[in-house]
Amino acid sequence: DGGITQSPKYLFRKEGQNVTLSCEQNLNHDAMYWYRQDPGQGLRLIYYSQIVNDFQKGDIAEGYSVSREKKESFPLTVTSAQKNPTAFYLCASTTGGPRANEKLLFGSGTQLSVL
Amino acid sequence: SQQGEEDPQALSIQEGENATMNCSYKTSINNLQWYRQNSGRGLVHLILIRSNEREKHSGRLRVTLDTSKKSSSLLITASRAADTASYFCATDDQAGTALIFGKGTTLSVSS
Numbered sequence: 592d593g594g595i596t597q598s599p600k601y602l603f604r605k606e607g608q609n610v611t612l613s614c615e616q617n618l619n620h621d622a623m624y625w626y627r628q629d630p631g632q633g634l635r636l637i638y639y640s641q642i643v644n645d646f647q648k649g650d651i652a653e654g655y656s657v658s659r660e661k662k663e664s665f666p667l668t669v670t671s672a673q674k675n676p677t678a679f680y681l682c683a684s685t686t687g688g689p690r691a692n693e694k695l696l697f698g699s700g701t702q703l704s705v706l
Numbered sequence: 707s708q709q710g711e712e713d714p715q716a717l718s719i720q721e722g723e724n725a726t727m728n729c730s731y732k733t734s735i736n737n738l739q740w741y742r743q744n745s746g747r748g749l750v751h752l753i754l755i756r757s758n759e760r761e762k763h764s765g766r767l768r769v770t771l772d773t774s775k776k777s778s779s780l781l782i783t784a785s786r787a788a789d790t791a792s793y794f795c796a797t798d799d800q801a802g803t804a805l806i807f808g809k810g811t812t813l814s815v816s817s
Contacts, residue, residue: 597748605794624804632796635808641803648802671728681748692737695796697748698756 593618597698603706604669604676612641612667612701614682618640621686623665627651628679637680640665669703677704710795710808718814725782727811729773729795736798737806738771738778741794749792752793753778785815 604610614623620665622641626634636649641657654673659665665684669676677703683695713728729738737756741749755762755771755778762769767780782789792812796805 620757622803626807631812634807636804636806639804647803679746683749690753692755693742694739694751695741697750697751700746702746 595682595684595696595698597680597701599701600699600702602701604703605706606704607671609668609670610671610676610678610703612682612703614665614698616663616665616684616696618684618696619662619683620696621662622684623659624685625649625655625657625667625685626663626681626683628681630698634681637667643691679703710773710797710806710807712793712795712811713812715785715809716812716814718816719785721785721787721815722815723785723815725785725789725813725815727780727793728810729778729780731778731795732776733800735773736802738769739796739809740767740769740780740792740807741793741796743810749794758792782813783811787815787817789813790815 598613624639625637628634633652637655637673638641638657640646655666682698685693685695710731739754739815740752743749748789753764753769755769766783771778792810794807796807
């Protein structure tokens with residue numbers, strides 16, 4: 592079955608540590624996105640990528656980094672520069688993107704907490 | 707950059723009642739989408755309405771779009787306890803490359 596997989600489901604970060612969240616899709620989607628969700632809040636865009644080896648900053652990219660070396664993978668690294676990383680992180684993918692009237696398919700999320 | 711804003715923030719109704727939630731946005735859009743999120747889970751796409759459409763139906767869902775008022779509404783008819791979730795509207799950003807989400811409406815349906 593095609594889908595988008597995020598791992599791990601729960602992740603704990605120590606002070607000063609970088610952690611990487613995994614996002615994999617086998618849908619042959621071109622575009623992939625990372626969103627952050629704080630309790631009771633909407634989703635805020637961190638980074639997105641429309642093609643391999645290219646990605647763009649979203650509204651809250653500071654303290655985060657991404658790579659897109661393969662079409663099916665879009666990992667997110669939360670660096671030590673991100674001082675308030677506790678949040679629910681959602682990965683999503685789509686074929687043509689919003690302008691092409693395409694919906695997003697979301698993973699099940701990763702809850703990141705600081706120890 | 708917050709594009710969509712849902713109203714109300716929270717809504718509590720009884721099973722069988724209708725639930726209406728509204729979304730306002732700021733700039734011109736190509737389309738508007740509604741998503742649902744159960745607690746602690748990812749979002750699920752419900753319905754997409756294009757800027758040249760005024761109304762769209764999908765099962766018990768009815769979405770309207772008024773581009774002159776920059777607003778949309780989502781109506782869930784004959785609500786069930788299983789409809790309890792958060793509902794988000796989303797619009798494309800000005801470059802058309804990403805979706806921008808509102809803060810959502812939390813719907814509680816009690817039996």
